[in-house]
Amino acid sequence: MTPETKYDLAITGGGLAGLSLAILQAKAGKSVVLFEKNTYPFHRVCGEYISLESWDFLESLGLPLSQMNLPIIKNLQVTSPSGTSLEAPLDLGGFGISRYKLDFELAKIAKNLGVKVLESTKVNDIRKTETQFEVYTEKEVYLSKMAVGSFGKRSNLDVDWKRPFITKNRTSLNQYVGVKYHIKTDFPKDKIALHNFSDGYCGISAIEDDLYCLCYMTTKANLKKSDNSIALMEDKILSKNPFLREIFKNSEKVWPQPEVISQISFEKKGQFEKEIPLLGDASGMIAPLCGNGMSMAFHGAYLLNDLLESVENLQENYPKRWNHEFSTRLQVGRTVQSLFGNPVMTDILIRSMKFAPSFLQLIIKNTHGKKIGKI
Numbered sequence: 254m255t256p257e258t259k260y261d262l263a264i265t266g267g268g269l270a271g272l273s274l275a276i277l278q279a280k281a282g283k284s285v286v287l288f289e290k291n292t293y294p295f296h297r298v299c300g301e302y303i304s305l306e307s308w309d310f311l312e313s314l315g316l317p318l319s320q321m322n323l324p325i326i327k328n329l330q331v332t333s334p335s336g337t338s339l340e341a342p343l344d345l346g347g348f349g350i351s352r353y354k355l356d357f358e359l360a361k362i363a364k365n366l367g368v369k370v371l372e373s374t375k376v377n378d379i380r381k382t383e384t385q386f387e388v389y390t391e392k393e394v395y396l397s398k399m400a401v402g403s404f405g406k407r408s409n410l411d412v413d414w415k416r417p418f419i420t421k422n423r424t425s426l427n428q429y430v431g432v433k434y435h436i437k438t439d440f441p442k443d444k445i446a447l448h449n450f451s452d453g454y455c456g457i458s459a460i461e462d463d464l465y466c467l468c469y470m471t472t473k474a475n476l477k478k479s480d481n482s483i484a485l486m487e488d489k490i491l492s493k494n495p496f497l498r499e500i501f502k503n504s505e506k507v508w509p510q511p512e513v514i515s516q517i518s519f520e521k522k523g524q525f526e527k528e529i530p531l532l533g534d535a536s537g538m539i540a541p542l543c544g545n546g547m548s549m550a551f552h553g554a555y556l557l558n559d560l561l562e563s564v565e566n567l568q569e570n571y572p573k574r575w576n577h578e579f580s581t582r583l584q585v586g587r588t589v590q591s592l593f594g595n596p597v598m599t600d601i602l603i604r605s606m607k608f609a610p611s612f613l614q615l616i617i618k619n620t621h622g623k624k625i626g627k628i
């Protein structure tokens with residue numbers, strides 16, 4: 254069955270990249286349909302710390318951040334697995350908000366602007382013909398003049414389309430597991446801590462409603478070593494870091510079971526697949542250690558929205574602008590990610606940064622961008 258309407262734009266994936274592009278395009282008077290396989294609101298694995306580079310952009314989309322009483326985060330603490338600790342101010346800083354709330358609010362804004370948001374609707378394929386794009390869901394085929402993929406880190410479409418990062422052999426860049434809790438604890442609201450442990454790191458920072466997000470990433474091998482038990486891994490590996498031991502001991506988990514994702518990959522991806530422009534994590538993912546994937550998703554939407562004005566040279570211009578904006582950040586992210594993990598190396602790094610704080614500031618600067626809108 255084929256619905257009659259032909260939309261100006263069909264967006265697959267209603268995370269931050271897809272929702273912000275939908276809002277921008279609806280504001281520009283375009284008819285937009287957005288497909289999201291889940292139903293809002295829902296939790297997802299993410300550290301929930303957003304760089305302040307995105308604040309004005311989100312407000313411009315219609316999200317009244319300044320009225321939401323969100324924690325503003327100005328300080329960073331990094332610790333090594335053995336407990337060496339380094340603290341530094343964050344130049345620009347960030348704020349905390351749960352993805353449960355953020356994605357839900359953006360979806361509401363999109364709907365109010367007339368975007369057709371189809372929840373619980375998984376896209377099985379997107380095809381470009383001579384005259385249009387066809388988006389295949391379980392029950393229907395939707396038609397549009399343009400289609401965009403913002404389906405995140407790893408989707409059924411990545412697998413079906415055999416994207417190179419899926420078919421590549423297992424490497425140190427594509428075998429990560431992410432775990433997230435919301436917790437109640439005693440921790441400064443203006444601080445984000447990154448506690449390292451053997452082959453992983455764990456972030457903790459405040460979000461809304463006096464809650465904290467505790468989110469960590471580690472290798473599949475670490476989980477396997479712990480009989481695939483998250484509780485055992487937290488006890489035997491993460492808790493070797495005295496700061497993490499303290500947090501696990503003295504915090505209350507809001508949900509009994511954490512959110513978990515696996516097969517996270519930081520391999521290079523590409524900005525087009527089957528002539529469909531890709532956005533957010535679908536086009537390339539920065540190591541969460543550098544804490545900036547959400548701002549990259551917003552920034553990418555801003556950039557693509559601009560280029561959709563004249564689609565003739567999109568194939569050439571979009572990757573060029575994307576690389577200009579993000580390739581240094583991603584490269585620094587990959588390098589930083591590879592430096593952390595080994596307990597001895599991490600300890601040496603953190604001790605050295607204590608004597609050369611400008612090195613830490615340099616990493617922070619190179620993994621963050623300018624305010625969105627000032628490309």
Ligand SMILES: Cc1cc2nc3c(=O)[nH]c(=O)nc-3n(C[C@H](O)[C@H](O)[C@H](O)COP(=O)(O)OP(=O)(O)OC[C@H]3O[C@@H](n4cnc5c(N)ncnc54)[C@H](O)[C@@H]3O)c2cc1C
Nearest residue numbers: 266268269270290300301302376405408431533534546547
């Ligand atoms: C462990 C971890 C911690 C992180 N911490 C932070 C942090 O603190 N700060 C930060 O800025 N970034 C962080 N990030 C990165 C950040 O979460 C992502 O960069 C960001 O969510 C990317 O947004 P997106 O819209 O591209 O993808 P997503 O937010 O993942 O959205 C993609 C959407 O597509 C949907 N979808 C997928 N396939 C289909 C389909 N076939 N049909 C319909 N819908 C589909 C999914 O359900 C999903 O809702 C972290 C990432 C990880 C893994």
